[in-house]
Amino acid sequence: MQLEKLLQGIPHEKIQQGTDENITHITYDSRDVTHGSLFICIRGLTVDRHNFIDTAAEAGATAVIVEETRNDYPAQLTVIKVQNAREAMAYIAANYNDNPARKLRLVGVTGTNGKTTTTYFIEEILRKMGCKTGLIGTVGTRVGETPLDIKFATSTTPDQLELHAIFAKMVEMDVRYVIMEVSSHALALYKMEGLTFDVGVFTNLTQDHLDFHGTMENYAQAKAQLFAQSKLAVVNADDEYTPVMAARCKSRLTYGLQNTAGLHATNIEFSPHSSTFELLGEHYYLPVAARYNVYNVLAAIGAVVGLDVKLDATNIQAAMVDMSVIRKAVGEISGVPGRVQNVPNELGVSILVDFAHTPDGLESTISSVRETTMGRIVTIFGCGGDRDTTKRPIMGHIAAELSDYCIITSDNPRTEDPFTIIAQIEKGVKPTAKPYEVCENRRDAIYSGVKMLREGDTLIIAGKGHEDYQEIGGVKYPFSDYETAQSAINETVKGNNS
Numbered sequence: 001m002q003l004e005k006l007l008q009g010i011p012h013e014k015i016q017q018g019t020d021e022n023i024t025h026i027t028y029d030s031r032d033v034t035h036g037s038l039f040i041c042i043r044g045l046t047v048d049r050h051n052f053i054d055t056a057a058e059a060g061a062t063a064v065i066v067e068e069t070r071n072d073y074p075a076q077l078t079v080i081k082v083q084n085a086r087e088a089m090a091y092i093a094a095n096y097n098d099n100p101a102r103k104l105r106l107v108g109v110t111g112t113n114g115k116t117t118t119t120y121f122i123e124e125i126l127r128k129m130g131c132k133t134g135l136i137g138t139v140g141t142r143v144g145e146t147p148l149d150i151k152f153a154t155s156t157t158p159d160q161l162e163l164h165a166i167f168a169k170m171v172e173m174d175v176r177y178v179i180m181e182v183s184s185h186a187l188a189l190y191k192m193e194g195l196t197f198d199v200g201v202f203t204n205l206t207q208d209h210l211d212f213h214g215t216m217e218n219y220a221q222a223k224a225q226l227f228a229q230s231k232l233a234v235v236n237a238d239d240e241y242t243p244v245m246a247a248r249c250k251s252r253l254t255y256g257l258q259n260t261a262g263l264h265a266t267n268i269e270f271s272p273h274s275s276t277f278e279l280l281g282e283h284y285y286l287p288v289a290a291r292y293n294v295y296n297v298l299a300a301i302g303a304v305v306g307l308d309v310k311l312d313a314t315n316i317q318a319a320m321v322d323m324s325v326i327r328k329a330v331g332e333i334s335g336v337p338g339r340v341q342n343v344p345n346e347l348g349v350s351i352l353v354d355f356a357h358t359p360d361g362l363e364s365t366i367s368s369v370r371e372t373t374m375g376r377i378v379t380i381f382g383c384g385g386d387r388d389t390t391k392r393p394i395m396g397h398i399a400a401e402l403s404d405y406c407i408i409t410s411d412n413p414r415t416e417d418p419f420t421i422i423a424q425i426e427k428g429v430k431p432t433a434k435p436y437e438v439c440e441n442r443r444d445a446i447y448s449g450v451k452m453l454r455e456g457d458t459l460i461i462a463g464k465g466h467e468d469y470q471e472i473g474g475v476k477y478p479f480s481d482y483e484t485a486q487s488a489i490n491e492t493v494k495g496n497n498s
Contacts, residue, residue, distance in 0.1 A: 003063050003078060006038065006095045010088050015069055018078035020062050026096055026161055028089065035060035040092070041067065042085045049085075053077075065089070086160070090193035093164035100167035101195050104134075104175065107303050108182040108192070110226045111203025111236075113361040114296045115156070115181040118203055120336045121300035123179045128329035129304075134170040137181035138355075139337055139466050141166060143173050157186035160193070177307070184222040192229060199306045200230030200249065201299050205241040206360030220244045234302035236295060237261035253306055255298035257291075263298050263305075272350060272372045273342065280323065285331045290340055290368035297333070301326055338465025340365065343485045346493060348455035349375075353481045355465025357384065357411065359394045362462055366402040375456030376404035380449045381463050382442070383425055385416030385471075392421060396428030403460075405452070406436040409445035411463045412471040442470060443484055450488035451495075461485060 003021040024036035030052035039056040041049040057074035082088040141148045152158035227233045233249035237256035255263035265277040275286045343351040356365040410418040439445035470479035
């Protein structure tokens with residue numbers, strides 16, 4: 001594709017004319033450059049790609065996108081200057097893939113907790129209603145029930161080049177609705193630039209990622225950008241940051257458990273593995289437990305309603321969509337991998353694997369489990385390395401205060417010393433005077449937790465959820481909380497029967 005076509009709609013200045021402007025590949029990693037590549041010089045958190053222009057030229061790059069210029073460039077390069085390379089990369093990626101997002105109806109879900117579950121719920125409801133759907137998020141990418149073998153570098157939201165390639169693949173597969181998780185990092189780093197969302201969903205905002213955003217106010221404003229790009233905002237009426245989100249979108253629909261919400265759930269009841277509630281005069285059954293999942297499914301219902309007709313919170317009853325169809329679909333929802341995921345066993349106990357890795361997420365999970373647990377609650381958890389350190393003692397205090405016993409272990413220590421992380425967690429645990437132990441090895445911690453359970457107890461294994469690795473010393477090793485729990489159960493059963 002000719003460079004000028006890729007640059008359509010992007011303010012730019014040509015600094016140098018090269019020998020060829022036909023682009024066959026786009027990258028911001030000089031190690032991936034091949035003959036005909038366009039090399040985009042974005043500034044990362046630790047690396048400035050402007051320093052690798054000569055390396056890219058030697059590898060065969062045809063052109064480079066820069067934010068700052070220098071006196072000399074390899075003669076064969078076409079050099080294009082833009083104000084913001086990350087922002088430009090979003091439009092370049094869209095142009096390269098023939099603007100696939102324009103052929104899709106997009107639903108974006110943002111918030112500290114609940115993004116993955118809410119996207120799953122929205123996608124499953126739409127699919128059960130006969131819609132052709134695509135899903136993009138933490139647990140992977142799929143079309144309908146078919147996983148796509150598409151990997152992306154970050155954990156939640158693909159970068160611009162990856163995202164538009166995924167969109168193009170979904171268009172090729174006749175997808176109409178794409179539901180995706182939208183992280184605050186993705187919004188701050190221009191990954192969503194140029195996209196228009198039919199519906200933007202806000203779940204909640206609690207402390208997380210302050211290592212990146214600095215303050216809660218910055219964190220909230222990053223999230224709010226989604227709603228500046230959304231036709232309709234579906235927002236949690238019970239969250240204190242909702243006004244920040246709603247202010248960025250002219251049309252909104254609220255949901256929650258308070259009577260001010262347009263979608264207001266009442267008469268909520270829980271069992272260990274399901275929930276029921278009343279909504280708009282109808283009884284709903286949700287085959288997933290926990291109060292926060294009632295919030296998640298209300299958000300999903302609001303998104304599905306919003307795709308059919310843009311509503312104000314005051315006239316929800318005027319929805320054109322058949323609510324009985326939605327209610328039936330809600331009653332058939334399946335669980336989400338690593339989200340309060342039950343590990344079946346014959347021990348007479350409940351063992352749950354959950355992704356809770358923030359103070360609010362951990363509190364919500366333990367509190368919800370407490371509502372249906374007759375025995376003790378044992379919680380295994382840690383905190384990730386190279387991330388917000390201020391939440392570590394907070395999470396320690398929450399886990400100890402709400403549990404009967406805690407086992408503090410490693411999560412993904414990454415490049416940090418795991419015992420340093422554990423010591424910071426302990427600062428929050430010790431003042432509670434609750435019993436706990438430290439077991440740095442996560443496998444040993446899970447085995448220990450399973451073995452100490454008595455009939456009626458619940459074990460919560462928190463922090464990693466669906467992840468199939470543990471990152472230690474910057475290296476990812478195969479590891480699954482779910483599979484490890486299964487092995488621990490089998491060993492315990494054998495021990496009991498011997």
